[in-house]
Every structure is written in structure tokens, then in C-alpha cells.
Amino acid sequence: MTRILKVGLVGWGAIGRVVGTALAQGEIEGAELTSIVDNRPLGEAAPAPQVTFEEAIDGCDLIVEAAGQGVVREWGERVLSSGTDLLVASTGALTDDELAKRLLAAGPGRVYFTGGAVGGLDLLQAVRQLGPLDEVRLTTTKLPSTLEQPWMDEELLARMRSATGPVEVMAGTARDVPVKFPKSTNVAASVALAVGDLDAVRVQVVADPGATRTRHVVEASGTHGAYRFEVAHAPDPGNPATSQVVPYAVLRSLAALAGRTGQIL
Known part of the structure; x- marks a missing residue:
């Protein structure tokens, strides 16, 4: 008899609703939604019981985080030490070296992350085996x-709000940027995790009032080759800080963890 992966979902926002609905409708073979954790009352519309975090951990095989970096920081170790696996959507939390070390050391549960709104990560991981990349750059462009x-001063906010074209909001490394933009730059962390070096990835965040799509451009080069990936996603209508594709990336990761065959992992 095939074992069914019992999934607890944390977060019923733009990502969680899509993921939870797909699970509840049986769209992911080998996985079922057993519970939802959220700090707001969901009522009868929820497709699974709303429970506490502790109850979710006790009743499932895998926790899917779809509620932000704070959840990973507060609950990640407890999930893993209980023996439950954890799928992280908010990869920006893993730019905290100490947290990442604690999560990797915790167990017996296993931690996974999804690439979310950017592609090419599998190729960067493969190239990394050949040797370090000399240069990795990510440019992310979104609506202002x-x-x-909250940390922005009035001058920067005024420039962003009055911009008629692209404006650089911040430049730094994949260690710096996700901390400053906890809900909108998880891609920087995903690229850094693939490359294996937070400080090697240079990140530029651009605000553009004409950005009808969220754009991510990854450029990497080394002695073994040069690589460029560009994606332009429609933002989620309910939460423009999130690309519409992100919950479907989470669902793809769930399908792989549930053991569905016949796909490229």
C-alpha cells in the first residue's frame, strides 16, 4: 500500500491558499492536507482543520512554511527535532548563518527549500561542483x-514614489538584502543557496513603476562557462510582493517529496 504524505500547512495567504486548495482537491498524488496553521480565524472556508502549530507537528509528516521568515526562525528547529520534515518557501531566513547551521544540525526531521520564482538553480548547483564561480549577480525589479x-528614510521613499523610471533601492550581497526585504527577495537567498556562498552573490533591487511583471535576472560566470537566466512573472493579484508562480513551485516540490515519478527533479 502506498504511503500518503500527511501535510500541515502554515499560512493561509497568497501562497498557502493555492497550495492548500490543490492538496485538498487531491491534485498532488501521494499527499494530503491534514491541517492549517494561521493566526487569523479561517472559518468554514478552510479545506482542513485549523490547529495550533504543536498540533500540526504532531499530526503530519511534513510542515510546509508559507507564512514568512519569522516562522522558520521561531519554529524550524522544533519541527525538525520532532521528526517532522520542513519545506521552506521563505528561503531568505536561511541567510542567517546561525539559523541555517541549527536547522541543518537539527533532526531527525529533514529541511528542504523551494526555488520559488527563479529557475536555473539546478544548473548552478551542478556548475558549482566544477569549481567556484567568479561572479554571480542578481537583479530584481518590482513595483515600488x-x-x-519601515527602515527606509523619507528621501528614498520619495524617490521611489515619484519615480518615472527604474530606481535602485538597494545593492548588496545575498546575505544583506533578504534581511531588509523579508517578504519580497527570497530569490536572492535561493540563488545563494544554489551557489553555496551568500557573500558571492551580488544583488541589486530596483523599483520600477512600469514593472507590470516582477523580473529576476541571474548572471554567473566562471572558468567553466557563463550563464544567464531571466524570468518575468505576473505578480499575485492579492499580494503583489509575491510572484503568482511561487505556490506552484511549492506544489512541484511537494510532488517530488510525495514520490511522484516521471519528472525532472
């Missing part, structure tokens, strides 16, 4: 309103 943060 999706990039506004």
Missing part, C-alpha cells in the same frame, strides 16, 4: 509599492 520597508 511592493518594496517599501
